[in-house]
Amino acid sequence: MQVVQVSTPMQVKQFLNVVKLIYKDDKFYVRPLDVSIEEIFDTQKNEFFGNGEAVRFLLLNDSGQAIGRVAAFINKNKAYGFNQPTGGMGFFECINAKEAAFMLFDAAKKWLSERGMEAMDGPVNFGENDNFWGLLVEGFTHPGFGMQYNPSYYKAFFEEYGFGNYFEQVSNHLDLTKPFPERFWKIAERIINKPDYSFRHFNWAESEKFVSDFVKVYNDAWQYHENFTPMNPDTLRKSLNDAKSFLMEDIIWFVYHNNEPVAFLIMFPDINQILKLLDGKLHFLNKLRFAYHKWKKTITRARIVIMGVAPHYQRLGLESGIFWHLREAMKTKPQITEIELSWVGDFNPRMRALHESVGATFGKRHITYRYIFDDVKRSEKRATAIPFDPRFINKEK
Numbered sequence: 001m002q003v004v005q006v007s008t009p010m011q012v013k014q015f016l017n018v019v020k021l022i023y024k025d026d027k028f029y030v031r032p033l034d035v036s037i038e039e040i041f042d043t044q045k046n047e048f049f050g051n052g053e054a055v056r057f058l059l060l061n062d063s064g065q066a067i068g069r070v071a072a073f074i075n076k077n078k079a080y081g082f083n084q085p086t087g088g089m090g091f092f093e094c095i096n097a098k099e100a101a102f103m104l105f106d107a108a109k110k111w112l113s114e115r116g117m118e119a120m121d122g123p124v125n126f127g128e129n130d131n132f133w134g135l136l137v138e139g140f141t142h143p144g145f146g147m148q149y150n151p152s153y154y155k156a157f158f159e160e161y162g163f164g165n166y167f168e169q170v171s172n173h174l175d176l177t178k179p180f181p182e183r184f185w186k187i188a189e190r191i192i193n194k195p196d197y198s199f200r201h202f203n204w205a206e207s208e209k210f211v212s213d214f215v216k217v218y219n220d221a222w223q224y225h226e227n228f229t230p231m232n233p234d235t236l237r238k239s240l241n242d243a244k245s246f247l248m249e250d251i252i253w254f255v256y257h258n259n260e261p262v263a264f265l266i267m268f269p270d271i272n273q274i275l276k277l278l279d280g281k282l283h284f285l286n287k288l289r290f291a292y293h294k295w296k297k298t299i300t301r302a303r304i305v306i307m308g309v310a311p312h313y314q315r316l317g318l319e320s321g322i323f324w325h326l327r328e329a330m331k332t333k334p335q336i337t338e339i340e341l342s343w344v345g346d347f348n349p350r351m352r353a354l355h356e357s358v359g360a361t362f363g364k365r366h367i368t369y370r371y372i373f374d375d376v377k378r379s380e381k382r383a384t385a386i387p388f389d390p391r392f393i394n395k396e397k
Contacts, residue, residue: 001059001060001061001062001067001099001100001103002059002060003057003058003059003060003103003104003106003107004057004058004060005055005056005057005058006055006056006057006058011058012038014058014066014069015056015058015066015069016034016037016038016280017066018058018066018067018068018069018093019031019093019280021065021066021067021095022093022094022095022151023151026151028140028141028142028143028149029143029149030142030143030149030272030275030276031275031276031278031279031280032132032275032280033275033278033280033281033282034280034281034282035282036242037091040054040125040126040127041054041056041071041126046126046127047232047234047235047238048073048075048126048127051075051076051077052073052074052075052076052077052126053073053074053115054071054072054073054074054126055071055072055073055111056069056070056071056091057069057070057071057072057104057107057108057111059094059100059103059104067094067095067097067100068092068093068094068095068100068101068103068104069091069092069093069094069104070089070090070091070092070093070094070104070105070107070108071089071090071091071092071108071126072087072088072089072107072108072111072112072120073087073088073089073090073126074087074088074112074115074117075087075088075126077229078227078229079117081226081227081229082119082227084118084119084372084374084377085116085117085118085119086117086118086119086120086121086370087112087115087117087119087120087121088120088121088122088124088125088126089105089108089112089120089121089122089123089124090122090123090124090125090126090132091123091132092104092122092123092150092154093150094154094157096151096153098156098157098160101154101157101161102157102161105157105161105371108120108122109371109373113373117373118372118373118374118377119370119371119372119373120370120371120373121166121368121369121370121371122135122158122163122368122369122371123135123148123150123368123369124368127235128235128239130146130239130305130306131146132146132148133148133169133343133366133368134148134169134343134366134367134368135148135150135154135155135158135366135367135368135369136148136149136150136152136364136365136366137152137155137365137366137367138364138365139171139362139363139364139365140152141363141364142272142273142301143272143364144171144270144272144301144303144340144342145268145270145271145272145275145303146303146305147171147303147340147342147343147364147366148366155367158367158369159369161371162371162378163369163370163371164369164370164371164372164378165367165369165382166367166368166369166370166382166383167345167346167347167367167368167382167383168345168346168365168366168367168368169342169343169344169345169346169365169366169367169368170343170344170346170352170355170362170363170364170365171340171341171342171343171344171363171364171365171366172340172341172342172344172355172360172361172362172363173338173339173340173341173360173361173362173363174338174339174340174341174358174359174360174361175337175338175359175361176330176336176337176338176339177337178359180323180327180358180359181357181358181359184320184323184357184358184359185320185324187317187320188317188320188321188323188324189324190317191316191317191318191320191321192321192324192325196257196258197255197256197257197318197321198255198256198259199253199254199255199256199321199322199325200253200254200256201249201250201251201252201253201254201325201329202249202250202252202253202254203249204244204249207237207240210252210254211233211236211237211240212233213254213261213264214231214236214254214261214264214266215230215231215233215236216261217261217262217263217264217308217309217310218231218264218308219231220310220311221308221309221310221311222308224311225347226347226383243268245290245294246268246269246271246294246299247268247269248268248269248329248333250329250332251267251268251269251302251326251329251330251333252264252265252266252267253265253322253325253326255309255313255318255321255322257313261310262309262310262313262318263307263308263309263310263313263318263319263322264306264307264308265304265306265307265319265322265326266304266305266306266307267302267303267304267305267326267339268302268303268305269299269301269302269303269336270299270301270302270303270340271299273293273298273299273300273301274289274290274293274294274298274299277289277293278290297335299335299336300335300336300337300338301336301337301338301339301340302336302338302339302340303339303340303342304339304340304341304342305342307319307322307351307354314350319354323358340363341355341358341360342363342364343364343366345368345383346382346383347382347383
């Protein structure tokens with residue numbers, strides 16, 4: 001076996017097609033579109049190359065067949081915000097052989113070490129954490145669009161190599177055919193009847209306003225989280241444009257207090273139910289297939305990608321008000337019967353409590369691992385919790 005760096009069109013093709021070998025007998029796996037993977041490694045299309053770098057590796061057997069892959073990357077905006085400079089590794093796929101997996105981990109570690117990194121998180125994305133983030137360790141069922149899916153044997157590879165649990169990510173499933181708890185709607189009624197608050201769903205005609213409102217709330221809500229970096233508006237613009245062919249305006253909601261944005265919920269239809277039929281390709285025929293299944297309303301699930309509330313407006317029930325309006329929108333989409341609420345880290349206990357309050361049930365568990373290269377410095381340090389209230393930051397730390 002040998003590890004080679006991806007540098008030719010043929011090797012790019014091998015990198016993409018490794019999944020055919022790994023998932024050939026897996027009924028749940030959904031191959032992401034090849035173009036969406038390639039954009040991540042395109043220096044002209046991925047803004048993270050503006051302050052970072054990435055590399056891809058293939059593992060070949062003695063016959064030259066690709067039997068594994070991995071990517072390593074450095075986001076300089078985040079790398080130096082930890083106790084040690086920390087890079088990332090992701091897009092890991094491998095046959096069920098520990099030696100093969102360790103060769104790929106070694107390749108990522110060596111590349112990062114040569115660039116001054118002292119640790120690596122994985123599996124993560126060279127981009128925002130709403131896609132390809134964390135290792136699936138529990139709940140090996142249909143993956144939502146953008147959610148990481150992998151064989152169960154990967155967990156042993158990571159942990160035997162020395163990766164430690166940095167944080168856990170839980171996704172819950174909400175059955176829309178079952179009623180919400182009555183107490184939840186009472187809270188919602190109270191907040192939607194307050195004249196100072198208003199609720200608006202996204203619309204393309206005012207997309208720039210909503211992008212600006214999202215960034216303002218996001219930067220306010222996440223500013224106290226460990227190693228926070230402000231949201232780049234271009235990141236959101238690209239996500240919205242990529243989703244334009246399937247985005248539903250009335251399932252993306254914003255809350256305003258005296259016309260100032262204070263909360264949001266972003267939800268997309270789960271197009272994995274269509275992508276499963278396309279085998280990663282978006283040629284003309286598959287575009288027609290996509291359009292047909294969209295028209296046929298094949299999609300029966302949706303995924304809440306992110307939800308945020310500005311710190312000074314938490315514990316007021318704004319989330320309940322959003323779900324009140326979302327309920328009305330979903331009545332026009334009876335084909336959608338399940339929502340995946342994903343994902344919430346164990347550093348965000350308040351959002352986990354919200355999932356429970358709406359009656360959602362456990363769906364999946366992912367782990368984001370950290371591997372510190374120096375054995376002496378390695379420890380079980382976990383990501384710190386987001387404070388409920390800025391006044392309590394020092395106390396909680």
